[in-house]
Amino acid sequence: MTEDKLIPKATAKRLSLYYRVFKRFNAEKITKVNSKQIAEAIGVDSATVRRDFSHFGELGRRGFGYDVQKLTAFFAQLLHDTNTTNVLLVGIGNMGKALLNYRFHERNKMRITMAFDQQSHPMVGYTSKDGIPIYPIDEIKSHVINSQVKTAILTVPSVKAQEVADILVEAGIEGILSFSPVQLKLPSHVVVQYVDLTSELQTLLYFMNQEQEGL
Amino acid sequence: MTEDKLIPKATAKRLSLYYRVFKRFNAEKITKVNSKQIAEAIGVDSATVRRDFSHFGELGRRGFGYDVQKLTAFFAQLLHDTNTTNVLLVGIGNMGKALLNYRFHERNKMRITMAFDQQSHPMVGYTSKDGIPIYPIDEIKSHVINSQVKTAILTVPSVKAQEVADILVEAGIEGILSFSPVQLKLPSHVVVQYVDLTSELQTLLYFMNQEQEGL
């Protein structure tokens, strides 16, 4: 199948994982891989890899495998990792601080360029270690309007999440990565992705207990 | 279906989400809910909720709905959130620090009780804000052995992840929540759950771009 533009969701979620291992292979001077090697590196079946790739045309060479450089370039394109994407952050708590100092930009063309918290937060009015400016939440709209930013990371307390998300959308944000375990009600054109650390840990414990109980 | 003990993975992953909304309902003095309300709160279909619950017996009352208290108690049991689970943390970088200060224990009976990093890390030998002791990595085994800890959170650089995971398993750890984007090769009795922040953000951007391009 060539460029049919109907990428299954499960495939879409693996794209970034593929991209990372290709860059890793590149760094290790591995120039050629087969679907089995890719599969092992990301923890899926080799048939899944080939099927995933098939949505984007013929990326490999039969009897041979894939050229790592070619794959890397293709996936960079696919994931728009060719020019920088700027992202904003709301909420400079525990998690917010960690993300503020996270070097997304070291390996990918994305980075946090501004951050927000309540007026009373001690860091508001200053900048992060790396010079990311931190503004009060009521200035979100004005700062977003004078920028290319369309994406937000949300790390505010659950009770504030909906309220802040509304402000973000109002300001023109079209995608939110939320760490607040609250189902956001937003217009359908806004893409939301959730990260739920407590749930991840609790689910791990559940699986461990299942394991214990014999099944 | 009564207690068949064959909980589908998709259902298992929602258990913690259900549990949280029940506790939230409780806090809001809501005593009775129906499957539609639960479904909305966690962002799934009401049929999914009823089907999920059906694996655990008859939790509700036909024509009526569910008793929130009863559900909360049942899920607390199910998720073993009745007695405290102690967890260790390896890697006091950005993410590690955030998790170290994260109040898991405020809402659930799980908490980080010890942390580890390289000998040279400035916090090794001291404790966190909340008094969690921080030890050097080579002391993992001795500290785990004198404890009930079976679960680890791993926030070390990718290149160290496998090495540290091996040490953890050697020390008797049976479950790992890893923030390092590396597929760990471990004995099959060890349960591993991955959190991949870069991938989450990149996937969000991909979906946003898809949205833009019309599909």
Add this chain to the structure above:
DNA sequence: TAGATTGTTAATCGATTAACAATC
């Protein structure tokens, strides 16, 4: 050519959803 590995089809498996009889 012989060997290897892709790209793709068909089979299987698992998850979601619609529909409704059971029943509170």
Add this chain to the structure above:
DNA sequence: TAGATTGTTAATCGATTAACAATC
């Protein structure tokens, strides 16, 4: 009883995997 909502079955949908012809 009439109305509501469960628990469950059957239908649908989507994802994974096995198998293999195509072909480098």
